[in-house]
Amino acid sequence: MNIKRLETSRLFHRFAFGPRPGEYAQAIKDGVGPTRTKFLTVPAVDFGASTIKDPEITDLGKRPAPNTPEVVPFAIAMRYQSEQIVLWWLDRMALSDHGLSERMTWFWHGHWATSLQKLNYPLPMFNQNKTLRANSLGSFNTMTKAILNDGALQFWLDGQDSTVKAPNENLGRELMELFVLGVNRYSEDDVKAIARVLTGYQVDRSSGAVTINQKRRDTNPVSLLGQTAIFTGDSLSDFLVARDDCATFIAERLWYRFISSNEVMPASFSAKAGFSNRTIASAVVAMANDPVMSNEKYAMVKSPVEWFIAACRALELVPSQLKTSGQLINYLDKLGQVPFSPPNVGGWPAGEAWLSSATAQYRITFAAWLIKQSNLNALTSIPVESRVLNSADWLGLPEWSARTQSALRSSLGDPEQFALLALCSPEYIVSA
Numbered sequence: 001m002n003i004k005r006l007e008t009s010r011l012f013h014r015f016a017f018g019p020r021p022g023e024y025a026q027a028i029k030d031g032v033g034p035t036r037t038k039f040l041t042v043p044a045v046d047f048g049a050s051t052i053k054d055p056e057i058t059d060l061g062k063r064p065a066p067n068t069p070e071v072v073p074f075a076i077a078m079r080y081q082s083e084q085i086v087l088w089w090l091d092r093m094a095l096s097d098h099g100l101s102e103r104m105t106w107f108w109h110g111h112w113a114t115s116l117q118k119l120n121y122p123l124p125m126f127n128q129n130k131t132l133r134a135n136s137l138g139s140f141n142t143m144t145k146a147i148l149n150d151g152a153l154q155f156w157l158d159g160q161d162s163t164v165k166a167p168n169e170n171l172g173r174e175l176m177e178l179f180v181l182g183v184n185r186y187s188e189d190d191v192k193a194i195a196r197v198l199t200g201y202q203v204d205r206s207s208g209a210v211t212i213n214q215k216r217r218d219t220n221p222v223s224l225l226g227q228t229a230i231f232t233g234d235s236l237s238d239f240l241v242a243r244d245d246c247a248t249f250i251a252e253r254l255w256y257r258f259i260s261s262n263e264v265m266p267a268s269f270s271a272k273a274g275f276s277n278r279t280i281a282s283a284v285v286a287m288a289n290d291p292v293m294s295n296e297k298y299a300m301v302k303s304p305v306e307w308f309i310a311a312c313r314a315l316e317l318v319p320s321q322l323k324t325s326g327q328l329i330n331y332l333d334k335l336g337q338v339p340f341s342p343p344n345v346g347g348w349p350a351g352e353a354w355l356s357s358a359t360a361q362y363r364i365t366f367a368a369w370l371i372k373q374s375n376l377n378a379l380t381s382i383p384v385e386s387r388v389l390n391s392a393d394w395l396g397l398p399e400w401s402a403r404t405q406s407a408l409r410s411s412l413g414d415p416e417q418f419a420l421l422a423l424c425s426p427e428y429i430v431s432a
Contacts (some may be wrong), residue, residue, distance in 0.1 A: 005398040006432055007032050007294045012396040013431040014258050014300065015039050015288060016099020018310030021378035024396040039100055040285050042137065048097040055084035057126045059207040081122040082340075083325055089129065089339050090319035090328075093305075094312040104136035104284070105129065106305070107257055109339070110347035112147050112179060114156045116340040124152035124208025125340050137281040140250065144180060144237040148198075151208025157345065160203040163216040167195035174345050180240045182249035186225060193222040197231040247275045254287055260298045261350035300431045301354050304335035304363075311367065311423050314395055315374035322373055331366040335359055355429075367423045368416075376415050384412055391418070397427050 008027050012019045016039065019027070027035040060077055064070035096102045109132060116125050128150050135143035147153055154160055154171065162168035172194030176186045200217025203210055212233075221230050224239070231239065240246060251272035255265040274286025292298055302310065308331075312319055322328050332338045336359070342348055382390045388408045392400055400408065404425045411417040422428060 001296055001398055001432070003294045004028065004032055006296065008035055009396050009398045009432060010293055011035055011039050011288070012099075013302070013306075013310065014103075015284075016103055017093050017096075017306060018313050019396040020313050021316065021394060025393040028393070036288055040281075040288055042101060042281075043098050046096050046098045046101065048095040049092050049102070052088065052091045052095060055081070055088045055126075057081050057085060057123050059123055060121060061206050078120065078122070082116060083329065085122050085126050085129070086329060086339050087320040087325055090305075090309065090312075093309045094317070094319055100284070101133065101136060104280070105133040106339075107254075108132040108136055108143070110257070110342060111253060112153060113342040113345050113347035114150075114152045115342050115344075119152055119155055119205070121206045121208070123206065124150075124155070127208050128152040129340075135280075137284065138279070140246075140275070140278045140280055141237055141241040143280075144241055145234050147179075148175075148233045148237060149210050151203045151205075151210050154201050154210055155203045155205055155208075159198060159201045162195065162199045162201065164196075164199050164218040167192070167199050167218065169195040171195075172198050176240070178346060180249065181243065181245045182252065185245045185249070189223075190225055193224040194236070196220070196222050197224070197236050198233070241278055246278075247272050250275055250280075250283065254283060256350065258287060258300075259290075259292055260300065263298060266292075296432070301351050302429055302431055303348060303350070303354055304332055304337040304359075305339060307363070307429060308332065308335075308366070308370075310395075310428075311370055314378065314423075315370055315376070315419070316378065317370060317374055322370070327369070331362065331369070334362045335366070360424075363429075364420065364424050367420050371416050371419045371423070374419075376419060379419055380415050387412060387418070391422055392427075395422060395428055398432050400425070400427060 005028065008024065012024060012027070030038075058081070060074060060081070064074050093102050093106070109129065112128075112132065114125065114128060116122065119125060128147075131146050131150060132143075135146060157171040157174055158168045159171045162171065169191050173191045175198075176190065176194065177183055196218040200212045200214060201210060202213050202216070219230060221228050224231070225243070227239065229235070251269055252265050254271045255269055259265075259269075269292065270286040270290045271283045275283035311317075319328060329338060336354070337348055378394055379387070379391065382394065388400065388405050391408065392398070404421070404427060407421050407425075408418060411421055
């Protein structure tokens with residue numbers, strides 16, 4: 001396999017959401033180094049993303065009493081706003097010029113996994129998404145402090161129910177295990193101690209506003225991970241994020257989501273050293289420059305949203321403009337992944353979890369639905385005699401296997417069938 005093409009393909013499909021027509025071929029001409037620099041340099045303005053207006057997401061207030069006239073309009077508004085934030089984010093993914101910022105927001109959504117299914121109210125989820133985006137490549141410590149004061153996460157993990165008389169362990173346990181330190185890097189005594197630190201938070205569910213009720217807060221010293229102190233939310237973040245386990249854990253999560261969900265992270269993986277100052281961008285730059293980026297064995301299965309957005313970019317489609325938004329969300333739901341609705345606090349699965357006979361059929365039906373809404377200009381503009389090989393450039397792939405080339409050759413007279421075979425091919429579903 002051509003390593004230059006492989007590494008360029010990985011930049012497009014792992015550090016963004018796939019190329020638009022012509023971008024991959026241009027990147028091959030530019031070279032890996034300049035292309036990598038372009039991906040890692042955040043522009044002052046993302047003109048593609050700036051064309052997308054924020055939806056009007058409002059505080060819908062307390063749910064009306066059952067069987068009152070207000071129930072139906074409330075339910076309609078709730079459903080409409082919930083759909084709007086999903087379409088808004090999918091549009092940002094599909095239309096952004098700088099894919100890394102949106103890709104990192106997607107990564108952190110799966111990391112600080114919070115679901116609309118429990119919260120119900122769209123406004124706190126919408127605000128959390130903006131917090132993740134604002135901090136997606138910044139200071140992890142700043143992000144941790146912001147998320148500890150995020151109403152959606154607090155409610156999702158029952159933080160509003162934690163009081164000095166009855167500390168709730170959910171938020172503190174997940175903060176250490178899934179968000180900052182990792183599994184087996186704390187004790188049960190540490191869970192009890194951190195639960196006491198995180199008492200007193202109260203959440204307005206509909207708006208997501210967070211306050212701290214000092215009467216419900218435990219202000220006594222606790223012994224946490226070998227240090228005894230009176231912690232606040234901010235000092236707790238400082239303490240946890242500064243630990244070496246935090247650098248190891250975030251490097252592990254980057255490895256798992258960007259490099260391989262099957263292979264164990266090697267000690268030499270440079271993202272940990274890149275994260276030494278807890279700046280996310282530095283870790284991402286180190287990862288993008290690591291030799292593993294050119295190692296063929298580190299293949300990754302695209303998640304349903306990643307596959308869908310890459311297809312939209314290739315087909316020049318805008319998610320919110322597809323026929324019936326309900327049908328779009330239904331397809332994503334059948335494939336098992338809808339933004340703002342991770343299945344649990346651990347986020348979505350990875351790797352072979354996305355590969356099954358059922359999802360294969362759903363993906364084919366979904367792809368056919370998308371293709372019918374595209375003019376396929378990018379594909380049909382490739383001369384028929386070179387279409388099989390050059391369609392790999394269209395989709396940003398290193399190469400087609402002999403088997404896929406054979407299938408594509410059999411569909412040269414039918415662009416829709418050709419596109420369907422390409423978008424559902426092993427090479428496109430799995431990022432080489």
